[in-house]
Structure formats: C-alpha cells, structure tokens
Amino acid sequence: MAKVKHESNWYPLESGESVLDALLRQGVSIPNACRAGACQSCLMRAVAGTVPEASQVGLKDTLRAQGYFLACACRPPEGTLLEVTGAEALRLPARIQALSWLSTSVLRVRLVTDSPLAYHAGQYLSLVREDGLTRSYSLASLPHEDALELHVRLLPGGAMSGWLARDARPGDRLQVQGPAGSCFYVPGRPEQPLLLAGTGTGLAPLYGIVRDALAAGHSGPIWLFHGARTPEGLYLTAELRALAEQHPQFHYRPGVLEGGTRDIAEGALDALIRAECPKPVGWRAWLCGDGPLVLSLRKKLFLAGLSLKDLHTDAFLPSVPQVQRTSDAGAR
Amino acid sequence: MSVAAEKSVYEQLGGAPAMTAAVEVFYRKVLADEHISHFFEDVDMERQAAKQKAFLTMVTGGPVQYSGRDMRAGHAPLVKRGLNDSHFDAVAGHLKATLEELGVAAPLVAKVLAIAESARVDVLGR
Ligand SMILES: Cc1cc2nc3c(=O)[nH]c(=O)nc-3n(C[C@H](O)[C@H](O)[C@H](O)COP(=O)(O)OP(=O)(O)OC[C@H]3O[C@@H](n4cnc5c(N)ncnc54)[C@H](O)[C@@H]3O)c2cc1C
Ligand code: HEM
Ligand code: FES
Numbered sequence: 062m063a064k065v066k067h068e069s070n071w072y073p074l075e076s077g078e079s080v081l082d083a084l085l086r087q088g089v090s091i092p093n094a095c096r097a098g099a100c101q102s103c104l105m106r107a108v109a110g111t112v113p114e115a116s117q118v119g120l121k122d123t124l125r126a127q128g129y130f131l132a133c134a135c136r137p138p139e140g141t142l143l144e145v146t147g148a149e150a151l152r153l154p155a156r157i158q159a160l161s162w163l164s165t166s167v168l169r170v171r172l173v174t175d176s177p178l179a180y181h182a183g184q185y186l187s188l189v190r191e192d193g194l195t196r197s198y199s200l201a202s203l204p205h206e207d208a209l210e211l212h213v214r215l216l217p218g219g220a221m222s223g224w225l226a227r228d229a230r231p232g233d234r235l236q237v238q239g240p241a242g243s244c245f246y247v248p249g250r251p252e253q254p255l256l257l258a259g260t261g262t263g264l265a266p267l268y269g270i271v272r273d274a275l276a277a278g279h280s281g282p283i284w285l286f287h288g289a290r291t292p293e294g295l296y297l298t299a300e301l302r303a304l305a306e307q308h309p310q311f312h313y314r315p316g317v318l319e320g321g322t323r324d325i326a327e328g329a330l331d332a333l334i335r336a337e338c339p340k341p342v343g344w345r346a347w348l349c350g351d352g353p354l355v356l357s358l359r360k361k362l363f364l365a366g367l368s369l370k371d372l373h374t375d376a377f378l379p380s381v382p383q384v385q386r387t388s389d390a391g392a393r
Numbered sequence: 394m395s396v397a398a399e400k401s402v403y404e405q406l407g408g409a410p411a412m413t414a415a416v417e418v419f420y421r422k423v424l425a426d427e428h429i430s431h432f433f434e435d436v437d438m439e440r441q442a443a444k445q446k447a448f449l450t451m452v453t454g455g456p457v458q459y460s461g462r463d464m465r466a467g468h469a470p471l472v473k474r475g476l477n478d479s480h481f482d483a484v485a486g487h488l489k490a491t492l493e494e495l496g497v498a499a500p501l502v503a504k505v506l507a508i509a510e511s512a513r514v515d516v517l518g519r
Binding site: 356359360363364366368369 | 417420425442
C-alpha cells in the first residue's frame, strides 16, 4: 500500500487511487476542480519521496525540480511513501480591482496582485478564494497592463462564477496561483499565418494572444474565430472590429449556430474555419474553450495539415463535483 | 527480432528525427481512415503520437524493445473490440504509403513491411 503524509498525519492510498482522492476521502481539504490534470488547481509539493512522471506533465521545469506535482494525476505505485505539502508558497495575494459585464453572461474581472506576476498573455491561473475554492481562468490581459484581466462566464449554480457575479466587490482579497499553460505567442517567424479559435470565454486567452502578437509586430495573417450559440454569447465585438480596422493583417470572424446577421456568420465553427482557411499547412494555431469542441477542432486541424507542435490548446474542463466517501474512489 | 549486421532501416532513414517527421504523416493517414480511426481516437493526441512513434521505430528495426508477448498483451483489448486482418492490412497500407511519400527506396519499404507482417499473429492474438 502507498502512503501519503500531510501535516504530520499519514494517509493510506487504495490501490490505483490518486493522492487527491485519498486525501479528500479521508477528510483533508485540498483545492481541486477538473480532476483531469488540466487546471493545476490541485498543485502540491512532495518534500520527500518520488512522484510518478505522469503527475508532473505540463508543469514548468522549475516546479518539477522542486517536487511539485498534480495531486489528481498522482497515483503512486504500491509501497511508495510520500510527504506532501500544499502549494501555498506559490500563491500571490491579490485584490479585485474592478468587476464589469462584457455581455449578459460574461463578467470581466480585473485583479491586482500585491507583487508582480510574470506571465505570457494567454496563460491561465488558478483563483483561490479565502475558503479554498479554486478555479482556473485564462488571462486576457497583456503583462505590461496594470491589472490582470479574466473573462468569467456566469454558470447557473456556479460556485466561483456565481460568487464573482453576485457577492464579490472591488477590494475583496483572493489569491492567485500560476501562471500555467502553453497557449501563448512566441515571437519569431513573423510571417507565419496564425489561426485562433474559441467558443464562449475561450475568447479570453485569444484576446490576449492576438494583441500580444500584434504588439510583437507579427505581420503574417492572423485569423480569429469566435463562436457562440447565439449573438448574445459573443462579446468584445466592437473592440475586435476596431482592432481589425487598425491592423489589415488581422481578420476577426464571429460566428453563431443560430441568429446570424450580415456581420455574424452562421454555422458550425469548424465549417467557418474551413471556408476561410482551407489549407492551414505550416500555420500556428491556438484553440481554447469548451473541451469537446477544442479536441474535435484540434483533430480536424491536424488532419488539415497543421503540425501537432504548432497546435496549442486549452480545454476549459469543468469542475468535477466532490463526492463524499465514494467507494469507487480512483476507479478511473 | 532480426539481428542485422548491416545498418537497420531505422538508421538508414535517419533515426529519431526521421521518425518524428514520419509520425505525423502516418498518424494523419490513420486518423483519416474511417475503417480504423476509432482504434486511435485519444483525447491526448501527443500520447497517441508517441505510441505511433514506437510503432514506426519498431517496424524499422530501431531501438525499442517489444516482445511478441508485449504485442499480444498491448493489442488484446483491440482484438476484443474486433481488430482483424482488414484493419491490419489498412495499417500496413498506410505504413507503406507513408514511407513512399517520404521518399524511402522500394527495397527498404519492402523490408519494413516484412517486419510489420511478422507481427501479424501477435497483434491479432493468434
Ligand atoms: C485551463 C482552464 C482555463 C479556464 N479558463 C476559463 C476562462 O477563461 N473563463 C471561464 O469562464 N472559465 C474558464 N475555465 C472554467 C473554470 O475554471 C470553471 O470551471 C468555471 O468557471 C465554472 O466554475 P464555477 O465554480 O462557477 O462552477 P461549478 O460550481 O464548478 O459548476 C457549476 C455547475 O455547472 C456545471 N458546469 C461547469 N462547467 C460547465 C460548462 N462549461 N458548461 C456547462 N455546465 C458546466 C458543473 O458541472 C456544475 O454542475 C477554465 C478551465 C480550465 C481547466
Ligand atoms: C504491424 C503491426 C503492428 C505493430 C508492430 C504494432 C506496434 C505497436 C506498438 C509498439 C505500440 C505501442 C505500445 C506502447 O508503447 O504502449 C502499439 C500500440 C497501439 N497499436 Fe499497434 N501495432 C501493430 C498493428 C496495429 C493495428 C493493425 C492496429 C489497429 C488498427 C493497432 C493499434 C494500436 C493502438 C490503438 C495502440 C495504442 C494502444 C494504447 O492506447 O495503449 N496496432 N502498437
Ligand atoms: S489539475 Fe488536478 S484538479 Fe485540475
């Protein structure tokens, strides 16, 4: 049996169980959301013992070297003894600077950290509320701007999004952890065509990446496809149209499944992309937002000729509800 | 396992970098083929690509160690899902097309296909 020590207590792991599931099952509260290795909310540090490589996938080398790992992806083999701590040391205190609505369902959250956060536009961070509730959000701001900007979609019954929309006030304090993720613009090859596509608040990282690429002097064509079910789901349309006017190489294409207009295309996002960018061989692409859509677009673009190394994706996986004392913990 | 005194096809093709280039061409063909693509759907495309690389490295005689038993065990779940000769032939066809597309000489292509063919009984669990 593997065992994990946390705050001076040892906790046994069932066979195949993750460190996250084992600690939650035994009443230890550990931040978590996606439980699929995608959001980094469950970041922890091994101070003694070795964690499986699979639990460090996607972490920066500096974090790996210090023993950080994702508790939801950490299934130590039988006999492992691990001593772990939380990732509190990596968190930065922050306060909410402003809250405003970008559309009827998307809230713009501006945050200021007490000390500067080094990040690339398009990366994401975890927002940690005072009570430990943790969710990941992508950065729409540019590093030189004075506030961090997040776009949060209000979900019915959403713990974090509901709190931000209804209860949070400018001045409220939180913590941020991160940044993480590889969805960002790397300067170089300024002529290379870029393709950015996302649905809903998947626009947040893309809005950062587009502005970053333009600021870096990217001269090749830049295509931004933003999809939503209906026109009400689109936002920042005026800002993006203005950006396209200023930069002839930038093409903004909003699309909806129903209720298209003269300015808003109607149809599935992949069909809109195929119509405008039929042969994206040698392009660079970023895909963000709804999980299944991002994965299916990624496959289509790969089949259309984009190389895997040029395909960057952030699937906004939802949080998995916490089940108390499950007998099948770790079964997946 | 063939213990060739001469250079393996893997080395003649250019080793690991050549495999990396071949993987995308091969994986694209496999994913686009509706007869077999369902075996290769994976949310983690990088992980799938790494396995394709292991496959290509193996059939070109490169440095990966899989025993016939590994091949049996690895593909047994697929056999349960209906893996048969027609799927094997399709994969072999894409392998051939990939090598030809990359400009590999015909005798080398034949060698690779022979290695692949020798794995048929294990892959199909016979
Ligand atoms: C890498 C990453 C980046 C992300 N970036 C952003 C971002 O920039 N903007 C943003 O708004 N969100 C983003 N998310 C999603 C975000 O982390 C939260 O999952 C989301 O805000 C819901 O949290 P909540 O606490 O409000 O709702 P929860 O309390 O977690 O969920 C409430 C209910 O809604 C359901 N639900 C959750 N997600 C969805 C969904 N997508 N569609 C339908 N039902 C759902 C849940 O199952 C639950 O029943 C990102 C996620 C990841 C992994
Ligand atoms: C020429 C014969 C074949 C050889 C030599 C071969 C070899 C391999 C190798 C080396 C791996 C990687 C194992 C690992 O690293 O985990 C693998 C995995 C796999 N093979 Fe094959 N293979 C062959 C035929 C096929 C065929 C015909 C199919 C289906 C049409 C197939 C489907 C798969 C799949 C889906 C995996 C991944 C399984 C997983 O996700 O764990 N293979 N194969
Ligand atoms: S990465 Fe572990 S909960 Fe999301």
